[in-house]
Amino acid sequence: MEIKKVCVIGAGTMGNGITQVVAQAGYDTAMVDIKQEFLDRGMNAIKGSLARVVKKGTITQADADKVVARIKTYTDMKAGAGDADYVIEAVFEKAEVKQPVLKQLDEVCLERTIIASNTSSIPISLLSSATKRPQKVVGLHFFNPVPVMKLIEVVKSLTVSEETIATSVALGKSLGKEPVVVKDSPGFIANRIANLAANEALKVLEEGLASAEDIDKVCRLAFNWPMGLLQMTDLVGADVVMDLGESIYKETGWERYKPAPLLKRMVESGYLGNKAGKGIYTMFGPKQ
Ligand SMILES: NC(=O)c1ccc[n+]([C@@H]2O[C@H](COP(=O)([O-])OP(=O)(O)OC[C@H]3O[C@@H](n4cnc5c(N)ncnc54)[C@H](O)[C@@H]3O)[C@@H](O)[C@H]2O)c1
Numbered sequence: 692m693e694i695k696k697v698c699v700i701g702a703g704t705m706g707n708g709i710t711q712v713v714a715q716a717g718y719d720t721a722m723v724d725i726k727q728e729f730l731d732r733g734m735n736a737i738k739g740s741l742a743r744v745v746k747k748g749t750i751t752q753a754d755a756d757k758v759v760a761r762i763k764t765y766t767d768m769k770a771g772a773g774d775a776d777y778v779i780e781a782v783f784e785k786a787e788v789k790q791p792v793l794k795q796l797d798e799v800c801l802e803r804t805i806i807a808s809n810t811s812s813i814p815i816s817l818l819s820s821a822t823k824r825p826q827k828v829v830g831l832h833f834f835n836p837v838p839v840m841k842l843i844e845v846v847k848s849l850t851v852s853e854e855t856i857a858t859s860v861a862l863g864k865s866l867g868k869e870p871v872v873v874k875d876s877p878g879f880i881a882n883r884i885a886n887l888a889a890n891e892a893l894k895v896l897e898e899g900l901a902s903a904e905d906i907d908k909v910c911r912l913a914f915n916w917p918m919g920l921l922q923m924t925d926l927v928g929a930d931v932v933m934d935l936g937e938s939i940y941k942e943t944g945w946e947r948y949k950p951a952p953l954l955k956r957m958v959e960s961g962y963l964g965n966k967a968g969k970g971i972y973t974m975f976g977p978k979q
Contacts, residue, residue: 702733708837
């Protein structure tokens with residue numbers, strides 16, 4: 692299936708990153724959010740990200756201007772998505788927010804349009820049940836920061852068609868990414884592994900086996916990871932890590948995903964990480 696126009700729903704962290712890579716790949720691009728100020732903020736993030744690439748010399752200012760010119764923004768779903776060939780939803784990670792968005796997309800989109808969700812943990816089968824086109828609903832799980840991270844998990848529900856999967860893989864490749872097809876299972880693959888490891892690092896900290904810095908040093912030096920798991924938890928957000936663990940545990944009953952008590956205490960105390968200006972390193976890192 693030929694794709695000319697891609698519409699991204701949500702102009703937040705992931706939505707604006709996805710919009711940028713889609714426009715950079717040359718597609719007619721639309722970005723939809725509920726308020727113009729959110730769209731403006733998303734466009735500013737895209738311009739800032741492109742400015743950094745121009746500064747590095749990877750693209751010229753003229754190229755960056757063309758990318759920005761390719762993006763149109765809308766607060767009306769039908770205006771943005773009504774003539775798109777492929778739609779990628781990146782709104783809040785709540786089924787009660789995503790399902791009505793999927794339902795509305797099903798109503799306003801062309802019959803042939805594929806609707807993808809960037810969900811990190813909500814089953815694609817649950818989201819596709821909000822539409823009358825489950826064979827055309829797929830997971831397209833990008834990683835943060837989108838312009839940098841190579842992986843896309845293409846999530847295959849029980850009802851999605853092979854054609855939808857093939858088109859989604861081809862789209863991912865055209866964005867310069869490396870798509871991996873995974874089954875519709877809690878946490879998919881990357882988050883399932885990362886969440887377990889981060890939770891274990893929290894338990895190691897709680898048991899006092901070493902300092903936060905040294906636990907992260909072990910991660911970096913033993914596994915050659917660019918950052919330790921505690922630093923990653925501060926970056927991603929303790930609440931996000933806890934919610935994901937809880938949702939996998941709730942769905943599967945796997946005890947190992949039960950959030951570490953320390954993780955829960957951090958969330959309750961508002962130590963959510965970088966976005967809150969305080970996190971694991973503020974509490975347990977070296978004192979200034
Ligand atoms: N942040 C990450 O590291 C990350 C990584 C992978 C996947 N994800 C997933 O991507 C999705 C988006 O996450 P995010 O971090 O970008 O969130 P975010 O909070 O930064 O952005 C969400 C955006 O969606 C908009 N929105 C909400 N309801 C809407 C609606 N009905 N119509 C249009 N826009 C609407 C909001 O106004 C907001 O701008 C979530 O499903 C999340 O799990 C996030």
